[in-house]
Amino acid sequence: MTPLTARLIRPLLRPPLRRLPGRLPALRRARAAALSSALFAAGCATLFPALLSGCSAPYHPPVVVRGSAPFPGLADIAAGSSGAPIDLILIHGMCTRDAAWIERNVDRIAGMAATPMPQAPQASPALPPNGRIELVERTRQVGGATVRFHGVVWSPLTAELKRQLAYDNTGSPTDCAGVHECKPKRALINAALKDKLLNDCLSDVVIYESDSHDAIRDAIVETIAQVLAADAGSEAPLVVVAESLGSKMMFDALSSMLESNQPRLQALGQNAARRLGLVHMMGNQLPLLGLARDSVVAPNRAAAAPDALQRFLDLRRRQPGLAGPRPRGIAPLALVAFTDPNDLLTYRLLPGRYAAPDMAVTDVLVSNDRTWLGLLENPLTAHIDYFTNPDVGALVACGWPRARACD
Helix, strand or coil: CCHHHHHHHHHHCCCCCCCCCCCHHHHHHHHHHHHHHHHHHHHHHHHCHHHHHHCECCCCCCEECCCCCCECCHHHHHHCCCCCCEEEEEECCCCCCCHHHHHHHHHHHHHHHCCECCCCCCCCCCCCCCCCCEEEEEEEEECCEEEEEEEEECHHHHHHHHHHHHHHCCCCCCCCCCCCCCCCCCCHHHHHHHHHHHHHHHHHHHHHCCCCHHHHHHHHHHHHHHHHHCCCCCCCCEEEEEECHHHHHHHHHHHHHHHCCCHHHHHHHHHHHHHEEEEEEECCCHHHHHHHHCCCCCCCCCCCCCCHHHHHHHHHHCCCCCCCCCCCCCCCEEEEEEECCCCCCCCCCCHHHHCCCCEEEEEEECCCCCEECCCEECHHHHHHCCCCCHHHHHHHHHCECCCHHHC
């Protein structure tokens, strides 16, 4: 191990933490995840200096897949809004998130033109004890227009169920043949992947796609309704930025609103469907999650059942009054899917499944981390680091082709 490698990982190899209530599993998981990232970075930077050229980010700069449609950035929509405020709903995907995560990504999305607006303090616990969704609302000036950010933190809804897996999280190894609690030895990288990717992240997908689905969806519906009801008469553009599982959650919620037998929810859903002009999907899982709605005994297995996005689009087209003029600053609904090909949980959108006169589909290939000698990219950062990728932030803010306001 070279001296630089040792400096990178030595702070992460401190003596095991003593058993502390509440925060211990999170601290251990954070340390394991950080160690995993450090080892991958150290491998590229120092373990094989002669092969440094083999450690690359193949999709930096990003590649827009041939046949994709141009799409606006936040700066474009701001420039065309004629001063009307823009609403942006930010919803996270699988893995535990908190208000701080929303805050960081609001600043990233707002980009170089972000200017905080005066507002009352809105701090709230990261994981409210009553298991309710946390709505984090912030306002920024972007390109001369006001953007109202609405961050939906749904992690509290699944936190209690995920604690059932806490016994399996990596801890200080013990003698599993003895009388103490069994904590087997795990390789460091395996520990990071098991604790974070499996126990904390994929568990969210299992919970959402099972008996808890309707309860979680309805909680998100009420949160979106709260956002929309605050300015129910608005005709300003609506933008959605969704991460991973959050894309399906958002489309499920909007579809539920359009199908609701409650006039209030249906009216707000129609308002959202009409105003919606741009959806950014980070780490799209719709093709994989759609398999849960297919059947091996279906008469025609070659034809896949409509996924959450197709279902929403079909409902949207059938709503009365949605064929009228679009809000200022937006063209037909733009769908942009950001995909790191080394993200094991992500799939490109197939334009043929969604193409229509009222749709514009774009696939963008990005690299969220370096590929280690052409063999491996850290699977954890490949999936959860879309928002920390500057290339992704630039495209969300400035669109493709790049908006003049960003130059």
